[in-house]
Amino acid sequence: MILALMAQESGGQIAQIAATFGVDWPHLLAQVLSFGIVCALLYWFAYQPVLQMLDARRAQIAQGLANTDKINAALANIEAQRQGVLAEARAQSEQIVTEARHVAARLREQDRQHAIAAAEQIVLKAREAAAQEHARMLGDLRREVGRLVVQTTGVVLGKVLTADDHRRLSEAAANHLTAS
Numbered sequence: 768m769i770l771a772l773m774a775q776e777s778g779g780q781i782a783q784i785a786a787t788f789g790v791d792w793p794h795l796l797a798q799v800l801s802f803g804i805v806c807a808l809l810y811w812f813a814y815q816p817v818l819q820m821l822d823a824r825r826a827q828i829a830q831g832l833a834n835t836d837k838i839n840a841a842l843a844n845i846e847a848q849r850q851g852v853l854a855e856a857r858a859q860s861e862q863i864v865t866e867a868r869h870v871a872a873r874l875r876e877q878d879r880q881h882a883i884a885a886a887e888q889i890v891l892k893a894r895e896a897a898a899q900e901h902a903r904m905l906g907d908l909r910r911e912v913g914r915l916v917v918q919t920t921g922v923v924l925g926k927v928l929t930a931d932d933h934r935r936l937s938e939a940a941a942n943h944l945t946a947s
Contacts, residue, residue, distance in 0.1 A: 913937030 785792070917933045 909937070909941040913940050916940040 913933075913936065916939075917936050920936055
């Protein structure tokens with residue numbers, strides 16, 4: 768309607784253009800009014816729900832981003848804890864290895880001391896055995912030398928020696944062997 772009034776006032780220039788293009792003012796106004804009603808209906812029943820849905824999606828995205836930031840912070844915290852646990856485990860393992868080395872060194876030293884003591888015992892027993900064997904051999908040697916002296920003396924003298932003579936000659940030979 769406003770356009771129609773303006774068209775009449777401005778003279779004929781608008782009317783002339785409208786006539787050239789075949790504009791029918793009552794139909795044009797009805798179409799503009801119909802278009803306005805359709806636009807209003809679309810705004811309230813289509814555009815508003817779409818805007819609400821987009822706002823809800825924006826909120827969900829913002830919430831997802833916030834959750835992502837929280838999750839990233841939690842992951843960073845977990846990673847820091849993991850690194851701490853690994854560092855503590857490394858320190859404990861190094862301590863255990865160091866303690867094991869000390870224990871192994873102490874056990875080696877104990878084993879070495881036991882081996883030395885055992886070797887000394889073996890040497891001592893061997894010396895005792897050698898001393899006993901030496902004493903036994905000396906006894907055997909004395910008896911044998913005594914027997915040989917008695918036998919030789921008997922042959923040289925040409926007489927049969929008594930048991931007392933055997934004893935006396937054996938002791939003299941043994942004393943002579945011991946002295947030399």
